[in-house]
Amino acid sequence: MALKLSTRPFWQARFSQNLPLSPSRIRGGGAVRHFSAEIASHPSNRVQIYISRSSDPYLNLSIEHFLLQKSGPDSVVLFLYTNRPCVVIGRNQNPWVEVNLGLINRPGVLALLRSEAAALRRRKSREWESEIDIGQGKNGESENGHDDDGVLLVRRRSGGGTVFHDAGNVNYSVICPPASFDRDKHAEMVVRALHRLGVRSTRVNERHDIVLDVSSTSSSSSSRSSSSSNKPDNTDGTSIKTFKISGSAYKLTRQRSLHHGTCLLSSPNLPFIGRFLRSPAAPYVKARGVESVRSAVRNVSRDPNHNKNDNDGCERREKITNTAFEDAVVAEFGAMYGNVDAEVVGPAEVAGVPEIEKGVAELKSLDWIYTQTPQFTFSTHATESDPRPRPALPPSLPPEFRAAMTVRHGQITEVGGTGLPESLTSTLLHEVDDWRSRTTSEPVGKWLNGLFGARGRPGEP
C-alpha cells in the first residue's frame, strides 16, 4: 500500500469543481476557511474537525477511511457522523453468527417491530391500566421516511464486535499518529464531553467501552435486560446497574491510528437491538475470527418511562440532542489539541473523490460483506471440534437429519452428514436465495432459510 501521504485533502476536490460551500453548520467560531494544499500541509492545519451530514454508513466509513489514509502524518483529526439504521460488524466477524439476517433483510423491519411493540403495549396498558405513551416510537428518527425503516448490513474496516446504529446514535472518530495511540485516551475525551452535558456517572471500563452506572433504590427496574451487571451496595440496599452506552474499535495502519466509537444518545430502536444481534444460526456455527461480547445497553438520554427510583447521574431531564453531543465532543477535542472550526462534509463535498467512491463500492459489495468472513463450520450435531450441545432440531425435520458444512471465504468447501447434497460444494453461502431449491426436503430448506436469513423466499410474505 506504501501510503503516499498526500496532503491534498478532499475539500480541494470540492473547490476545484467550484461546488458551493455547504450551508454553514460550522462550529467553533464560524468563519469558513478556504483550503489549499499549502494551508493543509501547514502546521496550523494539524488539527482538523469534520462533521458529516450524510446518514449513509458506507459513505461515512469511506470518508473516515480516506481521512485515515490521506490526512497529514502528524495531524489529529476528529470526524463525527450519524448513520441511518444499520448493523455494523467488525472486520473479522461472521454475519451469519452475529446478525439475525432474516430479520434485518425484511423490508421496513423497524416499522414492523414498532407496530408489533405498540400492539403489545396497548394490550399491556389495558391489563395494567398504565399510562404508557405508545406514541414514543417516532422520536429521534430523521425525515428520510421509509428508508429509515430498513436496516443495512455493514462490515467496517476496524476490529471489534457488532453494533447497531441509528439516528439516535452519534459516532465519533479520532485519527492521530500511532505513537500517541492509546485505547482509552479518546474514550476519556468523550466521557468528559458527557460530563460537560451533565451526565456524571459515565466512565471508561476495562474493555475500553463507555458505561453508565445507574443506582437504583428499588428492586424493580424498567430494564428487562438480565445481563446487566448488578452490584448490590451493602450500605443502604441500593444496587448499581452498569449499561454500555458506547463501544470502541480501532484500526492501525503504518502511519496512522484510528479510534472510533458509538454513543447511544436516544435510539428509538433500543428495544429491538437485541433481536437484530441474535442469529438463529449461532448455536450451530463454530467460527474463526472475532465473536462479539454482549453488554446491556441503554440510551444516555433519560427514557421518558424511566423508573423514578433510578438515579442515572444525569442532571438534565431533557433529551441530549445529537448536536449538543457533537458540540461537547468538539469542545473537548479542542481542549486537547486546539480549537479549530469544524467543516461540514456530505455527498456533494466528496463527490468525484476517487478513493471515497472506490471505498463506498467496496464496502457495499457482497464480496466485502460476506466473503471476507473468516472460515467457519456449520453442524447440526455436536462434533469433536465443536462439542456444544445443540438446540433440539424442529420436529418437522426428518428424524435422521444430520448436516455439516465448512465455509471458507463465504464459499461452501465441504458438505458432511446426510441431509445436504454434495452439489452445494463451491456455492457462495450468501447467494443461496432459497434453500428449498437446494435440498430435497421442503422442511429442511425452510429451516435453513430461517437460520441463514435467505432472502428470496417466493410464496412467502
Added chain:
Amino acid sequence: MASIARCLRAARPSTISRLAQTPCVRSSNWQAPAARAFSVSPIRDIRKYTKDHEWIDLNADQTAGVIGISTYAAEELGDVVYVELPEEGKEMAAGDTLGAVESVKSAADINAPLACTVTAVNALLEEKPGTINQVPEDDSHGGGWIAKVSVGEQGNKDLEALMDLEEYKAFTGSDEH
C-alpha cells in the same frame, strides 16, 4: 528492553526445532557456526527489523525470506484473536499491506519490510492466532511467522533501510516508535 531478551529466546527454538526435525542431515552444518564465527545461525543468515515492528529473515544469498511481527509489537497489541494472511503469489513493494492482526478490538496492518512475493503463508495462525503472542519471532514450523517470500533486486535495495537487532533495540527503547 525486556522484549529484546524474549526475542532472542524466541529465535533459539527456531534453530533447534529445525535441527530436531532433520538431525542427521544437519549434523555437519551444526559445526558451521564455529567455522563461521560471524554468523549467528546457520539457518537464518540475516535478520532485520522495520520501524513498523516487522522482522524479516533472509537466507545467505538474499533470495528468500520469512516475515513476522516483533515481540515488542506482539506485546503492545495484546492477545491476537485473528490473523488476516496474504494470498500466495501476491507481489508487494516495501510498506505495502501484507496482512493484518486483530487484537483487543484493533485491526492492525502488517506491512512488507521490502519488495517481495509471497510464496507461503503460516496457515497455523488461522487456527491458533495466539501463536503470535507466544513465539512472534519464531520462523520455524509451529512458530508465529506470517509469510515466506521470495526477494529480488528491489528487495535487496530496500534491505539497506532496515535495522539490525541492535538498532531495533535502541529504536524500541527510545520514544520514537
